[in-house]
Amino acid sequence: MKFEGTGIEQVSADLNKLDFIMESEGFVRADQWDYERVTYDRKYNMVEGTFYLRISGYATEGDVGSKKAHIQLLTPLLGKHYYPHGVEYGEGEDFPKSLIQSSKKTLNQLKEKLEAITAEA
Incomplete structure (x- = not known):
C-alpha cells in the first residue's frame, strides 16, 4: 500500500540527520543500504x-557508505510479511484499519520533523 501525498517523497536531506530523525520515529536502517x-x-x-x-x-550527492550523502526520499509503503517469502506491498493486501491510522500518524509526525531539518538547510 502506498501512502501518496504525505509530502515525505518531496524531502531531500543529509543522511546523518535523516538517520537520527528516522530512528526517533522507530525506523531502522540497519544494513539495508547500498552506496546509492x-x-x-x-x-x-x-x-x-x-x-x-x-x-x-536514494543518494543525490555523495554515497551512503561514506556517511556523506544527501538523500531524496520516496513514497512510503506499507507491507505485510509472509514467512519465508518476504514482504508484500501490493494493493491487494488487507491491512488492519488501526495499522493504517497508526502509520498515517507516524508519517505526519515524521514529516514535521523532516520539515524542521530541511528548513535549516
Missing part, C-alpha cells in the same frame, strides 16, 4: 501478522 540507496523500516507486530512501514531513498 537506503531503506528505513518500522516493524509492527500485530495479531493479524507482521507489517512494515517502509521509506526508501
Whole structure:
C-alpha cells in the first residue's frame, strides 16, 4: 500500500540527520543500504501478522557508505510479511484499519520533523 501525498517523497536531506530523525520515529536502517540507496523500516507486530512501514531513498550527492550523502526520499509503503517469502506491498493486501491510522500518524509526525531539518538547510 502506498501512502501518496504525505509530502515525505518531496524531502531531500543529509543522511546523518535523516538517520537520527528516522530512528526517533522507530525506523531502522540497519544494513539495508547500498552506496546509492537506503531503506528505513518500522516493524509492527500485530495479531493479524507482521507489517512494515517502509521509506526508501536514494543518494543525490555523495554515497551512503561514506556517511556523506544527501538523500531524496520516496513514497512510503506499507507491507505485510509472509514467512519465508518476504514482504508484500501490493494493493491487494488487507491491512488492519488501526495499522493504517497508526502509520498515517507516524508519517505526519515524521514529516514535521523532516520539515524542521530541511528548513535549516
